[in-house]
Amino acid sequence: MPELAVKNLKKQFGDNTVLHDNTFTIEDGEFFTLLGPSGCGKSTTLNCIAGLERPTGGSITVDGTTFVDQEKGVFLQPEERNLGMVFQSYALWPHMTIAKNLALPLNIRKVDKAQQKTLIHDALDKVGLADLSGRYPHQLSGGQQQRVALARALVYSPTMLLLDEPLSNLDAKLREQARAWLKRLQTDLGITTVYVTHDQDEALALSDRIAVMSGGHMMQVADPHSIYERPATPEVAAFVGRCNFFQGKVEQSSGNVHTVRLEANGEAVHVDADLDVAPGQGVTVAIRPERLEVVPAGSEVAGTNRLDTEVLTSSYVGSHYEYDVRLGHQVVQVESQRPGLSGRVQLVFEPAGALLYAEKVELSAEERDLLTVS
Incomplete structure (x- = not known):
């Protein structure tokens, strides 16, 4: 049976519905990430699992124990769920030593002092800080504080770990290191983990599966490779990684290969996609910048x-070059290993390198400004 089963989870704040009947399961030992922009409902989902929010509807079950069932009036308090949680702010008591911070959840659970010392040492040893137990939070770096918060969540052997953007306060380099360390620790412990982030790279690197959320809905739940390579909707494609979107109309189809006339420049392209579309139907062609090859005209x-x-701008970013090019009235983003391109160029791609959606992408005013040229 799944470690955690969430069914028809709904949450309202007054007239505002922030979670819309979401259903998903998380397997034993899985690293499961809730990914999405601010306000999408990912932290609310985590808080419902933790017991910090009471859902308006639905049920949450862990290992056969019902945490929440609104229909039956069941609601276990947070302290009865035996879940470990790490907050974005770490929430360490500044006037207590690291050892005393870890002793707090053990005191609540009435663990005797002798056993506490062993549990605290073991938890700090797991995160590589056993020799710093006598220090205070202000004497530690941000990365060390994050590890202490994680040790405190692990000290009482929770059945599951809940992490709410725990790396967001770290600088870019330290965040990269902490990400690798956290993945190793989770794998070694084999503990089921629910992770909240808006950082797509973080989600792709850490997760066994990802739930991409938007507006309180789960748009797609899949492994990282499927999320990136086969996004279920244009919205998922736009949020996870960069993507160019072209409006067009289907002219004809032969098996899975569809001929689409682009609105941006009036040219036709071929897209290989398992999608049922009819001639004359409006569609969206999506292509990631790294799937496009940019070459000098006539190559x-x-x-x-x-x-x-036509090349508009060129930027060197270390591992590759990034070009903005003009395609009709639209700006297209391209990643390439070719240096110094300018003037007239060609974009080249194979039919299997593009994605096709039987819907049109509605861009915000800001996105339209970025992707269109006069």
Whole structure:
């Protein structure tokens, strides 16, 4: 049976519905990430699991124990759920030593003092801080404080670990290191983990599965490779990684290969997609910047789709070059290993390198400004 089963989870604050009947399961030992922008409902979902929020509807069950069932009036208090939680702020008591911070949840559970010393040492040893138990939080770096918060969540052997953006206060380099360390620790412990983040790279690197959320809905739940390579909706494609979107109309289809006439420049492209679309239907073609090859005009480079464009800007970012190019009235983002391109160029891509959606993407005013040129 699944470690955690959430069914028809709903949460309202007054007239505002922030979670819409979401259903998902998390397997024993899985690293499961709730990913999405601010206000999408990911932290509210985590808080419902933790017992910090009471759902408006639905049920939550862990290992056969019902935490919440609104229909039956069941609601276990947070302290009865035996879950470990790490908050974004770490929530360490500044006037207590590290050892005393870890002793707090053990005191609540009435663990005797002799056993406390062993449990505290073991928890700090897991996070590599056993020799710092006598220090105070202000004497530690941000990364060390984050580890202490994690040790405190682990000290009483919880059945599950809940992490609410625990790395967001760290600088970029330290965050990268902490991410790798956290994944190793979770794998070694084999503890089921529910992780909340808005950072797509973090989600892809850490997770066994990801739930991409938007507006209180779960748009797609899948492994990282599927989320990135086969996003279920344009919204998922736009949020996870960068993506260029082109409006167009289907001209014809032959099996899974569809000919689409682009609105941006009037040219036709071929897209390989398992999608049922009809001639004349409006669709969205999506292509990630790294799936596009940019070459000087007239180059002898193989490729089914070739689009005439013009370089607007060029940037060197270390591992590759990034180009903004003009395609009709639209700006297209491209990643390339080719340096110094300018003027007229061509975009080349294979039909399988693009995604096709039987819907049109509605861009915000800010996105339209970024992706269109006069």
